Amino acid sequence: MISVNNIYKYFGDLKVLNGVSCEIEKGERIVIIGPSGSGKSTLLRCMNLLEHPTYGEVWVSSKLLTPPDPYLHFDVIKKSKTYNSLFEQLKAENPNLSDNELEEMAIKKIKAEDLLKKYEGSEYKKALKQITKDFGIDINLARQNMGMVFQHFNLFNNLTVIDNLTLAPVQLGLKTKEEAEKTAMELLKRINLEDKRDEYPSKLSGGQKQRIAIVRALAMSPDVMLFDEPTSALDPEMVGEVLDLIKELANEGMTMVIVTHEMGFAREVGTRVLFMDGGVIAEEGAPSELFDNPKNPRTVQFLKAVL
């Protein structure tokens, strides 16, 4: 469903992600854990392009969200001027190698040394454009199917609860105002907050805000939900109600990616756990495996500190 392909993210000199790849299948519940600054939130935010990866590609439901990364497409590299001149040069240097071997050598060198330039000829440009044309998708369209829940809730402060839930479906023309309100009321009923329909967010508790933020995402009937530390900004006594709602969604088979510090929750809900450190996935595995039998010394150290 979501395929993250060798992404790097730099903020100026700060390298937050250093080549992360992962595949998320439908129905999976991925939990991302790791020390702060390890890039887990950035990875999550790259999945719906709230953060644009510096290199690499993000695919969702076989559609390409990011601009194509030429280093991930051999046939594109082969159309570049750099490749052609390098190929000729290598051929002259190693006359006894076959074309296939030379090809491999040239591509390896280009990838290793980041040789592609901005302009590589029209053939190359055309090939890149073709990929966008074949697989690209409007980011706003892609995001409609990916719900996102933030650490700080981010309910729209100028709108009432009901308007928070109906704004996107109505604005995007997915539902009429009446249909959207009906769905919204069902969702509010589900979290027992139907009496808050006309309140403004400033009147709600943190736990209420976060539960409403979750159903706001659900109002779009997304295929996948992304949770960015959904309980980190909550008072301890409100963590439970939010986690319960997420667990409920999990039981219904919703595909989810969750960044969290709640280890007990991670073990209970996750079908696979990714441990991130230094901008890469240091270890991944089933919760039982990773929590009880960590292989990587960094994982051991981290789990020791938090458990």
Place this chain on the structure above:
Amino acid sequence: MNFFEKIFELFSTEKYMDIIFEGFKTTVIISVFAAILGLLIGTMVALVSISEVSPVTKVLKAICKVYITIIRGTPMALQLFIMAYVIFTFRGFPEEVTAIIAFGINSGAYVAENIRGGILSVDIGQTEAGRALGLTSRVTMFKIVIPQAIKNVIPAIGNELIALIKETSIVSMIGMFDLTMAAKIIGSGNNMASYVVPMSVVALFYLAIVYLLTFAIKLIEKRLRASDKR
């Protein structure tokens, strides 16, 4: 005669009051239309400067930056002179329009920065939440960010409008008949001290306009805050 008696005398002399009302009219006309023009220009410039970077907006952004830098960095009097003696030099062109354009353009630069600041003061999370739902940047801006920004911007805009009203007094430098010019005419002929009384009287008129404006802004603010239910 003491100061207060003189002020009373001025108020009760019809000839003087006619002059003052004539000037008052000019000051109000210039202020009102310049404020409207300034708000329009300011809003547009602010929207351009916070818009997403694209080849088109890149050029517009650069123009807006130059505009704001030049207008805020040079004296208003100079801008007025250039408008009156370099740009609208042809005979018969109404002076009021010259002044309105000069002050509108000037005010726009300040308003633009105020509005930009107001928009930036809205938590980035609000924008992210809108975009994450699949809303376009345009809808997010107009439905979520700007309604919240307006509340933050009103006090600063009020400040700018007040400053604008009083700054219109320099139109007397290009010979226009506004409140300040009226005071000068009434007081002329004697020594400098003779300006004090008419100046004090027109000050009351400025005060009245500013007070009225302050009151209106308070009302608007109250109404906007009421929708918060805070």
